[in-house]
Amino acid sequence: MKRSILFLVALLALAPVLTAGVPKIVAHRGYWRAPGSAQNSIRSLVKSDSIGADACEFDVWISADGVLYVNHNADVDGVIIETADSATLANCHLNNGETVPRLDDFLNVAKDLKIDLVLEIKPHKDRAREDVAVPQIIKMIADKGLTERTSYITFSRNAFDRLVEQSGRPVLYLNGVSPKVLKEIGGAGSDYHINIYRANPGWIDELHAQGMPVNIWTVDSEADIQWCIDHGADLITTNEPELAMELVQKAYGDHPLKVMTYNLRFGERASMDRLAEEIKAADPDFVALQEMDVNALRGAAGSNKGLSYINELAQKTGMFGYFGKTLKFESGGYYGIGILSKHPARSVESFELPNPKAVEPRVLLAGVFELDGHMPMVFASTHFDYSNKETSEKQARYAIDILKGFGLPFIIGGDFNAMKEHGAVQAFMEVALPLSGDEDTFPADAPVKKIDHLYGYPVENFKLKSSKVGVASPYSASDHLPVVSEIILNYGYNK
Ligand code: MG
Numbered sequence: 001m002k003r004s005i006l007f008l009v010a011l012l013a014l015a016p017v018l019t020a021g022v023p024k025i026v027a028h029r030g031y032w033r034a035p036g037s038a039q040n041s042i043r044s045l046v047k048s049d050s051i052g053a054d055a056c057e058f059d060v061w062i063s064a065d066g067v068l069y070v071n072h073n074a075d076v077d078g079v080i081i082e083t084a085d086s087a088t089l090a091n092c093h094l095n096n097g098e099t100v101p102r103l104d105d106f107l108n109v110a111k112d113l114k115i116d117l118v119l120e121i122k123p124h125k126d127r128a129r130e131d132v133a134v135p136q137i138i139k140m141i142a143d144k145g146l147t148e149r150t151s152y153i154t155f156s157r158n159a160f161d162r163l164v165e166q167s168g169r170p171v172l173y174l175n176g177v178s179p180k181v182l183k184e185i186g187g188a189g190s191d192y193h194i195n196i197y198r199a200n201p202g203w204i205d206e207l208h209a210q211g212m213p214v215n216i217w218t219v220d221s222e223a224d225i226q227w228c229i230d231h232g233a234d235l236i237t238t239n240e241p242e243l244a245m246e247l248v249q250k251a252y253g254d255h256p257l258k259v260m261t262y263n264l265r266f267g268e269r270a271s272m273d274r275l276a277e278e279i280k281a282a283d284p285d286f287v288a289l290q291e292m293d294v295n296a297l298r299g300a301a302g303s304n305k306g307l308s309y310i311n312e313l314a315q316k317t318g319m320f321g322y323f324g325k326t327l328k329f330e331s332g333g334y335y336g337i338g339i340l341s342k343h344p345a346r347s348v349e350s351f352e353l354p355n356p357k358a359v360e361p362r363v364l365l366a367g368v369f370e371l372d373g374h375m376p377m378v379f380a381s382t383h384f385d386y387s388n389k390e391t392s393e394k395q396a397r398y399a400i401d402i403l404k405g406f407g408l409p410f411i412i413g414g415d416f417n418a419m420k421e422h423g424a425v426q427a428f429m430e431v432a433l434p435l436s437g438d439e440d441t442f443p444a445d446a447p448v449k450k451i452d453h454l455y456g457y458p459v460e461n462f463k464l465k466s467s468k469v470g471v472a473s474p475y476s477a478s479d480h481l482p483v484v485s486e487i488i489l490n491y492g493y494n495k
Contacts, residue, residue: 021408022252022491023229024054025244026118026237028218029072031056033239038096040070042109049115053241056110057118057153060103062133063089068103068140074122076100082124103137107144116149117141118237120174121163123156134162153191153215160185172215179206189234191215194224197231204231222247230374252491255371256465259435259487260284261413261452263383263480266291266335267304270477275309276316278477279340282484286369288381288413288454289313289338294323296333310338324350324365324381336363337381337414343369346376351402353395359387364399368406375491378403378410384424386417393423400427400457409461409489411435413454415480425453432457436483437467444476452483463488 030044031037031051037044040058048056059072067086074080076092081100092100110117119137124130141150151170152163163171170188176196177185189212190203197204197216207214216228217237225244228236229251238244260282264275279287292309293301301307314321319340327335339348348367355361366380382399384392396416403410412432418424420438428434435454440447447469456462467485470476 023233023248024235025241025248026055026057026215026235027051027053027241028057028237028239030058031241036096038094038098040072040101041094041096041098042101042106043096043098045106045109045115046113048241049113051242052245053115055116055118055151055235057120057237058106059120059122060133060137061122061124062129062136066132066136068133068137070101070103070106072122074125082126082129103140107140107146110149111144111146117146117151118235119150119152121152121154121156121159123154123159127156127158130156130159131162134159134166138163138167151188157185160187170213172213176200179203179210179212182207182212183210187212189213189215191217191235191237193217194219194227198227204233208232219244232374251372252375255375255489255491257286257371257411257487257489258282258284258484259286259288259379259411259413259454260482260484261288261290261381261415261436261454262482263290263415263452263478264292264309265478265480266293266298267301267307267309269479271303272307272309272312272316274477276313278482279313279317282482284340284484285342286379286411286413287319287340288379289340290381290383290415292323292336292338294325294334294336296329296335297331298329298333306333310340313338313340320345322348322365322367324363326361326363326383337365337383339365339367339379339381341367341369341379343371345369351399353382353384354398355385355391356394357385357388357391359385359391362395364402364412366403366406366410366412368408371489376408377489377491378406378408380410380412380414382412382414382416384414384416384418389418389422389424392416392418393427396424396427400431403457404431409456409458409491411454411456411462411487411489413452413483415451416453417451419449419451428453428455431459433459433462433464435462435464435467435485435487437469439467439469439481439483441469441481441483442479444479444481447481452480454483454485456487456489461490463490 027048029039031047032039032044034047061081164186172191213234215235310321310323353362432455441452465486469481
């Protein structure tokens with residue numbers, strides 16, 4: 001599944017219920033399986049908020065005398081809400097002893113909580129009653145300052161059309177129409193039973209390509225919830241919100257990663273075997289590589305002459321390898337930077353960096369990689385200009401803009417040709433977290449400068465556990481020491 005930036009932007013526009021990345025947990029009819037709770041009770045609302053669920057789903061009816069009630073079934077204790085008056089309903093109780101809640105009372109409690117609201121309008125026998133209910137609901141939500149926290153769902157096409165016309169909020173349709181039809185009728189996203197998505201395997205991608213969030217109901221088993229996580233659900237509607245939160249935490253919580261950046265000095269000092277051993281000893285998830293040749297006839301490269309370093313290193317380390325060209329040699333072959341990854345890529349692209357003094361072309365090589373088959377992140381490698389600090393800063397700021405544009409957490413490693421007092425490093429310090437220590441990396445035999453860096457963005461998604469320079473080598477395989485860091489990437493799930 002590819003989530004385009006457009007998709008992310010579209011989702012973010014629907015915040016706070018519908019944000020990109022980590023699936024949100026919607027407590028179906030509130031957290032009614034909690035002790036003392038009942039479906040659609042005020043207690044179920046409070047309980048869903050107290051466990052930290054993202055949203056509480058509940059169902060709304062209008063009585064014969066125009067009072068809005070929260071209840072799933074058409075009746076309470078055998079009294080049909082749609083045809084009863086509020087005096088009668090005042091004596092109807094839920095099975096936890098609460099009186100069937102008026103929407104007004106329900107929302108008065110909700111407004112003091114943090115949880116978002118997914119309000120379902122039930123299909124009334126008399127569709128004209130829905131026409132009365134919709135504007136009343138929208139006004140009540142607005143009067144209590146809950147508009148931005150509320151999205152709407154319904155099975156009723158009539159109520160759906162009224163909500164799309166009047167609410168100005170995301171309206172998700174509960175009937176499993178195709179993504180194309182959903183778009184035509186003005187739906188903000190889908191909210192379908194899990195079996196509908198299973199029967200139509202292309203729909204989730206199609207919905208995402210249209211910028212539409214995907215809500216899946218009602219998933220209670222571990223296998224079903226995991227299916228939703230693995231298939232890119234944006235919202236998971238469940239009667240087991242605590243189990244769902246636990247599984248999302250496992251999928252999107254703390255991910256330990258090892259990352260490395262290493263300038264290879266175009267293989268002048270060591271064989272590919274030796275360089276591969278250095279990398280394997282560090283056992284990294286990702287490596288940003290600089291100064292590597294591909295099929296070049298460089299005299300100084302010795303036994304590496306004519307080799308494709310990226311292919312050699314990928315094969316010898318068992319990792320995926322990607323190359324970004326900066327120079328083409330007249331005698332044949334290329335020079336540039338690379339990425340090694342244990343994780344598969346969705347896409348890898350090379351971006352040319354500004355080069356105002358026309359010294360030497362520089363690129364940013366950046367890929368979207370998938371962790372555990374579902375969690376996308378960006379890893380990038382670069383090598384900035386060495387001759388002019390204004391140029392390297394310009395390149396750094398340009399690289400940051402490109403990387404932010406992915407709308408995903410990113411890690412960048414590289415030879416910045418800049419120390420921490422220089423603009424290229426300062427640019428990263430302003431927005432990102434250093435994912436390495438202060439140890440000098442250059443020149444490798446007697447280092448006096450730190451010019452090889454690793455950064456993570458956004459700051460709150462990363463933790464640096466440890467970092468070191470060098471690996472296990474008794475002598476240096478390059479003129480730079482590699483930097484190897486153990487980090488934690490938390491995709492943003494902190495419950
Ligand atoms: Mg419902």
